[in-house]
Amino acid sequence: MDAATTExxxxxxxxxxxxxxxxxxxxxxxxxxxxxSALGLAFAALIYxxxxxxxxxxFTQEYTRWEQPAGxxxxxxxxxxxxxxxRQALTHNPTxxxxxxxxxxxxxxxxxxxxxxxxxxxxxxxxDASGAVVGELKTPWTEFQAELHTVLHLxxxxxGFVVGLTGVALLSSLVSGVLSHPRVFKDAFxxxxxxxxxxxxxxLHNRISVWGLPFHLVVSLTGAFLGLTVIIVGVLAxxxxxxxxxxxYALFTGPTVVDDPRPAPVLDLAKTLETLRAAHPxxxxxxxxxEHPGEQGQHVMVNAVTPGRLSRGExxxxxxxxxxxxxxxxxxxxxxxxxxxxMTPLHFGWFGGWPVKVAYLLLGLGxxxxxxxxxxxxxxxxxxxxxxxxxxxxxxxxxxWSQPFAYAVSALAALVLPAPPVTVWIAxxxxxxxxxxxxxxxxxxxxxxxxxxxxxxxxAGVHAALNGGRMADPVGWIMDATLVLTALLLTLSTARRTxxxxxx
Amino acid sequence: xxxxxxxxxxxxxxxxxxxxxxxLMLRRAWDRNGPDRPWLIAGAWALLAATLVxxxxxxxxxxxxxxxxxxxxxxALVLVATGVEFRNAKKKAPRELALEPSERRRIAWRGxxxxxxxxxxxxxxxxxxxxxxxxxxxxxxxxxxxxxxxxVPFLWAGGMAxxxxxxxxxxxxxxxxxxxxxTLGAAFLKGAL
Numbered sequence: 001m002d003a004a005t006t007e008x009x010x011x012x013x014x015x016x017x018x019x020x021x022x023x024x025x026x027x028x029x030x031x032x033x034x035x036x037s038a039l040g041l042a043f044a045a046l047i048y049x050x051x052x053x054x055x056x057x058x059f060t061q062e063y064t065r066w067e068q069p070a071g072x073x074x075x076x077x078x079x080x081x082x083x084x085x086x087r088q089a090l091t092h093n094p095t096x097x098x099x100x101x102x103x104x105x106x107x108x109x110x111x112x113x114x115x116x117x118x119x120x121x122x123x124x125x126x127x128d129a130s131g132a133v134v135g136e137l138k139t140p141w142t143e144f145q146a147e148l149h150t151v152l153h154l155x156x157x158x159x160g161f162v163v164g165l166t167g168v169a170l171l172s173s174l175v176s177g178v179l180s181h182p183r184v185f186k187d188a189f190x191x192x193x194x195x196x197x198x199x200x201x202x203x204l205h206n207r208i209s210v211w212g213l214p215f216h217l218v219v220s221l222t223g224a225f226l227g228l229t230v231i232i233v234g235v236l237a238x239x240x241x242x243x244x245x246x247x248x249y250a251l252f253t254g255p256t257v258v259d260d261p262r263p264a265p266v267l268d269l270a271k272t273l274e275t276l277r278a279a280h281p282x283x284x285x286x287x288x289x290x291e292h293p294g295e296q297g298q299h300v301m302v303n304a305v306t307p308g309r310l311s312r313g314e315x316x317x318x319x320x321x322x323x324x325x326x327x328x329x330x331x332x333x334x335x336x337x338x339x340x341x342x343m344t345p346l347h348f349g350w351f352g353g354w355p356v357k358v359a360y361l362l363l364g365l366g367x368x369x370x371x372x373x374x375x376x377x378x379x380x381x382x383x384x385x386x387x388x389x390x391x392x393x394x395x396x397x398x399x400x401w402s403q404p405f406a407y408a409v410s411a412l413a414a415l416v417l418p419a420p421p422v423t424v425w426i427a428x429x430x431x432x433x434x435x436x437x438x439x440x441x442x443x444x445x446x447x448x449x450x451x452x453x454x455x456x457x458x459x460a461g462v463h464a465a466l467n468g469g470r471m472a473d474p475v476g477w478i479m480d481a482t483l484v485l486t487a488l489l490l491t492l493s494t495a496r497r498t499x500x501x502x503x504x
Numbered sequence: 505x506x507x508x509x510x511x512x513x514x515x516x517x518x519x520x521x522x523x524x525x526x527x528l529m530l531r532r533a534w535d536r537n538g539p540d541r542p543w544l545i546a547g548a549w550a551l552l553a554a555t556l557v558x559x560x561x562x563x564x565x566x567x568x569x570x571x572x573x574x575x576x577x578x579x580a581l582v583l584v585a586t587g588v589e590f591r592n593a594k595k596k597a598p599r600e601l602a603l604e605p606s607e608r609r610r611i612a613w614r615g616x617x618x619x620x621x622x623x624x625x626x627x628x629x630x631x632x633x634x635x636x637x638x639x640x641x642x643x644x645x646x647x648x649x650x651x652x653x654x655x656v657p658f659l660w661a662g663g664m665a666x667x668x669x670x671x672x673x674x675x676x677x678x679x680x681x682x683x684x685x686x687t688l689g690a691a692f693l694k695g696a697l
Contacts, residue, residue, distance in 0.1 A: 340646075
């Protein structure tokens with residue numbers, strides 16, 4: 001946070017009262033600001049990318065529905081239909097090692113079965129209300145954006161570590177930011193726009209940081225934990241299990257079924273679900289993970305949610321004969337298991353319906369703009385001191401607006417081109433960043449926003465044209481309307497500055 | 505096998521006026537330095553606390569407060585944005601002297617050492633503390649592992665903030681090295697969950 005908000009109050013601002021916050025020594029604040037500044041600059045681009053992609057990832061389920069808006073849209077299903085879908089999908093690879101069956105729920109009204117086919121290619125089949133497989137689910141852009149946030153499209157272990165380290169840097173910035181903000185109460189509602197660039201950015205930076213602090217702490221801590229899990233568990237296993245990480249993970253997987261590859265009749269998922277319903281009538285199954293189907297050691301892990309819980313749900317283990325072996329303990333076990341199962345919903349805002357998702361999107365974009373304004377404050381401070389860094393000013397603004405642009409272009413391309421969205425995203429990011437070579441910061445900001453708006457409008461238009469006649473899922477239309485609205489807001493945001501850019 | 509989230513979403517929305525009122529009270533206290541200022545501040549925080557407790561009963565012990573905090577923070581930011589004061593760019597307001605980051609002499613080895621302290625060494629020390637909790641603390645093994653795991657990013661972040669701001673980097677080196685040796689030593693010596 002920047003301490004530069006000590007501008008004398010104008011007549012509209014409040015009279016200063018007796019300070020509530022203890023007086024912080026100036027030297028301490030200056031030292032904290034130096035550390036905050038160094039860390040923020042070192043990780044600025046990574047924090048920005050992770051925050052922006054995370055804000056977008058809140059609506060991952062909705063992107064799946066947008067990319068595949070055709071039917072069948074199901075609000076519920078039957079155990080018999082689940083079993084039928086499972087068996088039909090299994091015909092594509094009878095020796096599949098495992099299958100993931102996702103049941104319809106409000107946020108994802110589809111019955112799907114995911115497995116590796118005989119050529120080891122991942123496939124997801126969609127079934128209708130009777131359980132008959134009627135098509136295949138293809139959501140390349142949804143997968144692209146989720147993987148960008150979680151592993152930056154790097155190998156999983158490395159990507160997770162980099163994202164986790166970015167979460168640690170963000171958390172550290174929050175700590176040093178709070179400690180370097182001696183006027184946290186005095187300036188609590190001061191939000192001044194216009195005049196000095198540095199003070200404007202500082203107000204934006206500090207107000208969003210302070211009022212969004214609970215959210216910022218939660219997402220950075222859970223994100224860092226989720227990203228660093230591999231390393232933490234690896235070192236723990238080294239200390240306690242002679243490096244066998246499987247033994248460490250086994251503490252969180254519930255009852256184990258002995259691996260027995262001898263052939264057996266494929267298990268009956270209808271029986272599995274009925275067993276579960278009899279034992280836990282209040283639990284609502286959301287997905288089933290079938291391991292080693294057609295073997296003596298086959299078994300199912302059924303995830304089921306209970307209303308009013310923050311967790312992802314409890315996981316029940318059912319063997320090949322339909323016998324309930326027990327549960328992992330995510331809802332009924334130790335404090336650690338309960339906390340662990342709450343991490344992902346808490347990190348992505350998947351626990352309170354659409355109002356919380358919208359709040360997470362806005363707060364996430366707020367955190368993204370805090371990162372952006374942090375660098376802008378540093379650049380403005382240099383300019384104020386007579387040491388401007390015009391190249392960095394151009395590079396930073398180009399990078400900031402490169403991401404909305406690259407996301408819009410990759411979404412558009414995913415609708416019409418067979419190219420992987422990540423390739424399009426890289427190309428669009430490079431192209432947008434290259435504008436730093438030729439344009440002024442104001443021109444970069446305005447033109448990339450307009451280009452993004454154009455990309456969003458095109459994506460909505462192409463999507464509606466391609467799917468208009470078969471849009472069974474209303475979320476398809478809602479997402480298109482949201483894209484158009486976002487494009488309009490982006491265009492409006494440039495209105496004041498377009499004249500200034502045109503005069504350059 | 506379906507369960508719409510709409511009811512809980514609506515309950516969450518129905519609770520949002522309460523934190524909004526609390527933030528409005530805080531803004532009123534901030535705006536006017538009258539005799540009712542302490543009451544407004546105390547009342548606002550009491551209302552926030554009451555909303556969090558009520559949400560726990562209505563929406564679930566952990567879930568309710570999480571929902572209220574997310575929605576309340578968003579509304580607070582909207583409220584702050586509504587109070588925006590547009591300044592005249594041509595008319596510069598007088599300013600007090602703003603605090604600046606401390607200026608440090610640029611010495612290469614100190615920069616590298618500071619980076620090493622904030623990154624690998626603070627990370628190793630934090631990992632050591634997390635491991636020590638996971639292995640040596642009392643309680644269920646899963647709880648120790650998760651709490652120890654959560655401590656790692658938190659302590660690493662704290663160590664990072666400290667080493668990057670403390671000018672006495674040799675002190676930071678000694679403390680972090682000591683913490684790493686003691687905690688990792690304890691964890692590997694015990695060596696069993």
